[in-house]
Amino acid sequence: MKFFFIMFKNQFIKKSIGMMTLGEKLKKIRSEKRISLNDVSKNTKIQLKYLEYLEEGAYEKLPADVYIKGFLRSYVQYVGGQELLFLKLYERERDINKNIQKTNQKESWIKPINFSSIKITPKWFLLILILLLVFGGFYYLYQKANIFISTPRLMITEPGDGAEIDGNEIRISGITDRDAQLLVNEKAILVDAEGKFTELVGLHEGLNLVVIKSTNRFQKETSQIISIKSNYKNGVENSDIQNTNQNETKSEETISETEKIKLEISINPHPTWISVEADGMVLFSGIFSPGTSKTFESKGDIRVSSDRGNNTYIKINGKDKGTLGSDSGIVKDIIFNVSSK
Numbered sequence: 001m002k003f004f005f006i007m008f009k010n011q012f013i014k015k016s017i018g019m020m021t022l023g024e025k026l027k028k029i030r031s032e033k034r035i036s037l038n039d040v041s042k043n044t045k046i047q048l049k050y051l052e053y054l055e056e057g058a059y060e061k062l063p064a065d066v067y068i069k070g071f072l073r074s075y076v077q078y079v080g081g082q083e084l085l086f087l088k089l090y091e092r093e094r095d096i097n098k099n100i101q102k103t104n105q106k107e108s109w110i111k112p113i114n115f116s117s118i119k120i121t122p123k124w125f126l127l128i129l130i131l132l133l134v135f136g137g138f139y140y141l142y143q144k145a146n147i148f149i150s151t152p153r154l155m156i157t158e159p160g161d162g163a164e165i166d167g168n169e170i171r172i173s174g175i176t177d178r179d180a181q182l183l184v185n186e187k188a189i190l191v192d193a194e195g196k197f198t199e200l201v202g203l204h205e206g207l208n209l210v211v212i213k214s215t216n217r218f219q220k221e222t223s224q225i226i227s228i229k230s231n232y233k234n235g236v237e238n239s240d241i242q243n244t245n246q247n248e249t250k251s252e253e254t255i256s257e258t259e260k261i262k263l264e265i266s267i268n269p270h271p272t273w274i275s276v277e278a279d280g281m282v283l284f285s286g287i288f289s290p291g292t293s294k295t296f297e298s299k300g301d302i303r304v305s306s307d308r309g310n311n312t313y314i315k316i317n318g319k320d321k322g323t324l325g326s327d328s329g330i331v332k333d334i335i336f337n338v339s340s341k
Contacts, residue, residue, distance in 0.1 A: 022089045023055040029081050044074040051075065059097060152177040153195075154214045154222040161226045165203075168232040173198040176214040176222075183213045186330050203230040206285030209273040209307050211330060225307075263302050263336055264315040266293035272311045277303040305332045 267288040278298035309325020325331040
């Protein structure tokens with residue numbers, strides 16, 4: 001507000017000349033043209049509350065800057081004012097308000113800290129020390145309890161499940177708890193100080209299942225089964241196999257049925273991986289579904305492996321021989337021959 005003194009009849013008269021705000025100018029031009037705020041709202045499609053905020057200078061209650069300028073243009077165009085003049089006036093008031101808000105925020109954050117009211121006495125120091133010890137004790141107990149109730153971690157880094165190779169062996173690598181007991185296909189494997197392990201596993205032709213088990217000192221167990229397909233042919237060419245089969249067919253004609261062994265395998269109640277070898281060849285390697293059975297014949301030994309011994313039922317020449325094993329673990333290379341009848 002500026003004051004000017006004017007000489008009039010030997011006396012000074014004080015008059016105040018104030019600069020009008022944007023809101024006051026809007027009200028003035030609207031009043032002069034006898035236009036109500038409701039009329040402005042109805043014709044400009046601007047909500048009444050936003051028009052009121054403009055006239056009150058409450059910019060903090062309005063939307064983003066681009067919307068405010070749009071409201072202002074529509075308002076001024078409707079009442080017949082100078083659009084550019086009102087926009088410049090708005091920008092100036094906006095900048096002034098921002099500077100004022102920044103100053104107020106700085107002043108509100110800068111507060112003196114009175115250290116005289118804070119006194120560290122031996123009593124307070126002892127109390128803090130006791131609280132830290134109690135908290136540390138609870139944290140230690142929590143960690144031990146967590147180890148007791150949780151299963152050991154087990155992550156296989158190579159190979160991935162469903163891998164396919166041409167060889168007859170593959171390297172199994174992974175990470176488990178460093179104090180865990182690790183078994184790969186029921187074979188104990190050493191774990192280093194970081195929990196890492198690696199083991200070379202032999203494979204049969206066809207589908208192979210590798211069972212990895214990790215057991216911590218509280219007998220909590222984690223296990224994984226990965227399937228690996230091997231295309232290994234035992235170094236025998238197809239033509240040689242065909243010739244051998246032809247020769248065996250001729251020789252088998254002279255062998256009576258009583259000199260052969262018929263071995264029937266059935267599975268129940270869980271899917272089970274089975275491997276069957278006879279006469280130096282892999283006759284089958286894969287998963288048996290529950291309730292299925294298959295018969296294999298040989299004039300020599302038949303070698304059977306299963307990842308669930310108590311799920312695998314055996315019949316030799318029609319005679320029931322029970323399960324391949326007494327528990328659910330892996331049973332490897334059980335041999336049947338003519339003398340097993």
